Every structure is written in C-alpha cells, then in structure tokens.
Amino acid sequence: MTRWWLAPLCVVAVTVAARAAVVMPAAQQAPQAARAAQQAAPPAGYAGSDTCEACHSDKADSLKGTPHAQTKNPRTPAATHGCESCHGPGQAHVDDDAKGHIQKFGQIKPAEINDTCLSCHNRGNHAGWEGSGHERRNLSCATCHSVHSPKSTERQLVKATETQLCATCHRLQVSKTERAVAHMPVREGKMSCSSCHNPHGSISNVKNLKTGSSVAELCTSCHTEMRGPMLFEHAPVRENCATCHDPHGSSNDRMLAVRMPMLCQRCHIASKHPATLYDKDQITTNKSNRMFGRSCVNCHSNVHGSNHPSGQFFMR
Numbered sequence: 001m002t003r004w005w006l007a008p009l010c011v012v013a014v015t016v017a018a019r020a021a022v023v024m025p026a027a028q029q030a031p032q033a034a035r036a037a038q039q040a041a042p043p044a045g046y047a048g049s050d051t052c053e054a055c056h057s058d059k060a061d062s063l064k065g066t067p068h069a070q071t072k073n074p075r076t077p078a079a080t081h082g083c084e085s086c087h088g089p090g091q092a093h094v095d096d097d098a099k100g101h102i103q104k105f106g107q108i109k110p111a112e113i114n115d116t117c118l119s120c121h122n123r124g125n126h127a128g129w130e131g132s133g134h135e136r137r138n139l140s141c142a143t144c145h146s147v148h149s150p151k152s153t154e155r156q157l158v159k160a161t162e163t164q165l166c167a168t169c170h171r172l173q174v175s176k177t178e179r180a181v182a183h184m185p186v187r188e189g190k191m192s193c194s195s196c197h198n199p200h201g202s203i204s205n206v207k208n209l210k211t212g213s214s215v216a217e218l219c220t221s222c223h224t225e226m227r228g229p230m231l232f233e234h235a236p237v238r239e240n241c242a243t244c245h246d247p248h249g250s251s252n253d254r255m256l257a258v259r260m261p262m263l264c265q266r267c268h269i270a271s272k273h274p275a276t277l278y279d280k281d282q283i284t285t286n287k288s289n290r291m292f293g294r295s296c297v298n299c300h301s302n303v304h305g306s307n308h309p310s311g312q313f314f315m316r
C-alpha cells in the first residue's frame with residue numbers, strides 16, 4: 001500500500017517543489033508536477049474521526065488523555081487527521097462492506113509501521129533510528145509502544161516498566177543490574193537503561209549510547225572527575241571504561257569486570273613486580289603485601305590517571 005497521505009504534512013516542501021517545477025527542464029517537469037498536484041490535492045478520501053468513532057468508540061476512548069489526543073499541540077494526530085493520521089484516509093473503508101482499505105498495524109511490515117510514526121517523530125532523539133541495531137533487526141515502533149493500550153504510565157510502552165520491556169530481549173544485561181554491585185540508582189529505579197542508551201539509536205556513539213562519541217565520554221558525562229586530559233593518563237581508561245568495569249553490574253567490588261589482581265594482570269604480566277602472576281597459594285594465605293584488600297590499588301590508588309607531578313605510577 002502506498003502511504004501518500006503522509007506527504008501532505010510537508011506543505012512548505014510542496015510549495016517549494018511546485019515553484020522549482022517552473023524552471024525545470026521539460027523531462028523532469030512531468031513527474032514533479034504530477035506529484036505536486038497529488039500532494040496539493042485536498043484530503044479527499046478522508047472520513048473524519050467522528051465517523052470512525054461511531055463504530056470504533058473503544059479505540060477513540062483509549063486515546064483520551066494521551067499526547068496524541070491533545071488538540072492544543074498542532075503536531076498531534078488530533079490536530080491534523082485524527083485516526084487517519086496513522087491509519088490513512090478511511091472513506092473507502094467506511095464504504096466497503098468487507099471493511100478492508102485501511103492500514104491495519106497488525107498486518108503490515110515493520111518498515112511500514114515505522115514510516116507512519118516517523119512522519120512525525122523523525123527529529124531529536126529519533127534522528128538515529130535509520131540504521132540502528134533495532135531498525136536493522138526489524139523491530140518497529142509498535143514492538144515497544146502501544147498507541148491504544150499501553151501498559152506503562154509513561155511513554156506508552158507495551159510493558160509496565162522500561163526494564164521489563166528491555167528484559168524481553170536483553171535478559172543478560174537486565175540480570176546483571178540485579179547483581180551485588182550495580183549502578184545502585186538502576187536498582188533503586190533512579191537510573192534506567194535509557195539513562196545510558198537511546199533505544200531509538202544513536203547518531204554519534206556506539207551501542208545506542210545516548211551521550212558522547214565513545215564509552216568513556218558517556219561515563220564521564222556523569223563521572224566528571226574521571227574526565228581527562230590528565231598529566232599522566234592510564235591508556236585503558238581513555239580507551240574504554242568497560243575494559244575494567246561492567247556498566248550493567250557485576251559480582252565484584254566497584255562493578256569490576258574481573259577480580260583484582262587479575263584485572264590488572266590481564267595486561268601487566270611483564271611488570272617488574274610482582275615477578276609472577278599471583279598464584280592460588282598467595283591469594284589464599286595473603287603472603288604477599290600486594291595482595292590484601294584492594295590489591296594493586298592499595299598502592300596504585302589513582303588508577304584512572306593522575307595530575308600529580310610525580311604521579312607517573314598512579315600512586316598519588
């Protein structure tokens with residue numbers, strides 16, 4: 001089905017195209033003019049929401065109080081074509097005994113659903129949708145949102161909470177946030193997946209991250225004290241905080257991805273001390289003064305980098 005009714009929303013573009021047609025080579029004029037005429041046509045074929053409501057009062061009721069029903073905002077369906085802003089012009093449907101000729105969201109392709117919603121939601125947070133992981137894997141706006149029967153109190157989600165929504169497909173990450181050490185605010189409900197991710201995709205960053213252009217930039221947008229540049233930088237900290245921390249949570253102190261001292265020894269196997277990897281014996285009997293408690297960071301306490309003139313070993 002062609003959704004030509006989505007186009008008349010851009011009245012300005014139509015006017016410009018119509019003007020441009022005047023000075024265009026003859027070969028291009030015909031299709032341009034045809035399209036302009038089609039777009040400029042009055043909304044023939046529309047029945048109006050009142051007509052729809054007569055037979056589908058339940059659907060009309062379900063919109064009440066939602067942002068889409070607000071007539072004061074000129075961008076809403078209520079202020080434009082009502083039901084038909086999303087379902088398309090419906091006069092043919094009203095006239096059809098078989099009740100076809102209408103956009104049925106349960107029966108169309110994800111891309112067609114997305115086109116409908118993106119005709120209004122294509123800016124700001126939504127500008128990164130095209131090409132995002134979710135778009136590529138055929139999710140649609142209606143996978144996560146319900147226009148008529150949302151389960152959440154905010155954002156019209158198909159589940160009661162955002163965490164439950166993400167958990168339907170990302171059980172691993174959600175269960176990590178339930179581990180012993182996680183971003184405390186996540187468990188307390190002060191932070192959520194969307195504090196770090198934009199489910200609609202990201203223009204600037206990897207993994208749908210909503211801020212900055214790298215993992216480190218995302219993290220330091222809140223953890224400003226870790227933001228560089230520093231006099232002595234620790235290479236992995238600038239590269240990717242997730243080398244050492246699991247952003248979703250872990251069973252180790254401070255959400256460390258691996259336990260100390262292994263965390264450091266993954267890279268520092270050739271340092272002068274300790275001469276060898278700590279073995280099980282040393283770990284269990286604490287023979288080494290470098291092993292107890294916080295291990296390497298007992299001495300190298302500024303592992304995120306140092307601004308101290310003699311901080312080259314991150315000891316101060």
Ligand code: HEC
Binds near residue numbers: 053083084090099104
């Ligand atoms: C004269 C009564 C009547 C009017 C007016 C009417 N519809 Fe329908 N509509 C029906 C019937 C009957 C069906 C098929 C049975 C059903 O699924 O409810 C239907 C089906 C639909 C469906 C598909 C439902 C499904 O489950 O697949 C949509 C969407 C729909 N109508 C939207 C609209 C819109 C939008 C308007 C206004 C432009 C409208 N209808 C006007 C009677 C009507």
Ligand code: HEC
Binds near residue numbers: 052053063077082103
């Ligand atoms: C903002 C877009 C939007 C508006 C406005 C809207 N709908 Fe829907 N409608 C949907 C979507 C999306 C679905 C799929 C189920 C859902 O999301 O709740 C749907 C589902 C339906 C269905 C069930 C069949 C189907 O397509 O799955 C009917 C019937 C229906 N709408 C009628 C209406 C009527 C009548 C109005 C006006 C009173 C209306 N809708 C306004 C987007 C919209």
Ligand code: HEC
Binds near residue numbers: 147
């Ligand atoms: C005719 C334009 C239009 C269309 C089409 C449209 N929307 Fe909206 N929608 C709006 C406006 C305007 C708002 C109010 C907030 C804003 O300005 O972004 C809104 C708000 C929302 C919200 C926020 C709800 C909240 O509680 O904060 C969601 C979610 C949403 N729309 C989803 C959809 C989905 C899914 C579709 C496609 C099925 C869709 N919209 C189609 C105009 C539209």
Ligand code: HEC
Binds near residue numbers: 114145
């Ligand atoms: C993977 C699930 C998911 C998909 C797919 C999805 N959304 Fe959302 N959407 C959310 C969540 C979660 C929120 C609330 C958190 C936030 O604002 O980022 C939200 C918020 C919104 C809002 C309100 C806040 C804002 O940014 O204006 C709108 C409007 C919206 N979505 C529209 C859409 C449209 C249109 C699509 C399809 C192109 C879509 N969503 C696809 C999960 C999703």
Ligand code: HEC
Binds near residue numbers: 139197
């Ligand atoms: C219906 C299933 C589904 C839901 C619900 C869902 N996702 Fe996804 N998500 C996917 C799929 C499929 C991928 C792509 C995985 C891949 O390509 O490896 C993905 C990828 C991602 C990625 C990685 C993106 C990338 O570029 O690699 C992030 C981050 C993500 N989702 C976050 C979320 C968040 C946050 C929510 C809840 C708001 C959510 N997802 C809800 C299915 C889902």
Ligand code: HEC
Binds near residue numbers: 195
């Ligand atoms: C504190 C910020 C933060 C929060 C909160 C967060 N994430 Fe992430 N997430 C990240 C970062 C950073 C990455 C990239 C990690 C990497 O590159 O190793 C990521 C990666 C992902 C991926 C992609 C995994 C892969 O291997 O490609 C998914 C899926 C995901 N997160 C889902 C979620 C879900 C679901 C939630 C909510 C339960 C959530 N995230 C909460 C920061 C966060």
Ligand code: HEC
Binds near residue numbers: 181185221241
């Ligand atoms: C939206 C803001 C925000 C973002 C983004 C964020 N954090 Fe946090 N982080 C917090 C808050 C708030 C706390 C709790 C602080 C407190 O309790 O003092 C915290 C705590 C932590 C802790 C300490 C946990 C503990 O056991 O004390 C670590 C480690 C951490 N974050 C790492 C990261 C990493 C790595 C990233 C990037 C993947 C990141 N954070 C992104 C807000 C954020």
Ligand code: HEC
Binds near residue numbers: 216236238244
């Ligand atoms: C080389 C490994 C490593 C990298 C990379 C790393 N951290 Fe850490 N981080 C640690 C260790 C080890 C601790 C525990 C320090 C302690 O116990 O004193 C820690 C602790 C923290 C804490 C808890 C508060 C504190 O000062 O102890 C936060 C917050 C934190 N890191 C954020 C970040 C951020 C943000 C990044 C990226 C910019 C990052 N970390 C990169 C190893 C690392």
Ligand code: HEC
Binds near residue numbers: 234244264266267312
């Ligand atoms: C992902 C690899 C990686 C991890 C994990 C890592 N480091 Fe590093 N570290 C480096 C690199 C690369 C350098 C820079 C080495 C150089 O300049 O010769 C460095 C430099 C250092 C230095 C300064 C050495 C010098 O010669 O300037 C110290 C001290 C140090 N790291 C301690 C630690 C500690 C303690 C941990 C665990 C909390 C840790 N590192 C984890 C890669 C890592």
Ligand code: HEC
Binds near residue numbers: 264300
């Ligand atoms: C008892 C304090 C102490 C502990 C514990 C400690 N270090 Fe050090 N480290 C030092 C001192 C002092 C230096 C300065 C150079 C030197 O004397 O070798 C240093 C230097 C370094 C250097 C740079 C020089 C080199 O040898 O390559 C690295 C890398 C390093 N330490 C890694 C680690 C790692 C990894 C651990 C944990 C397995 C650790 N350190 C535990 C005190 C300590």
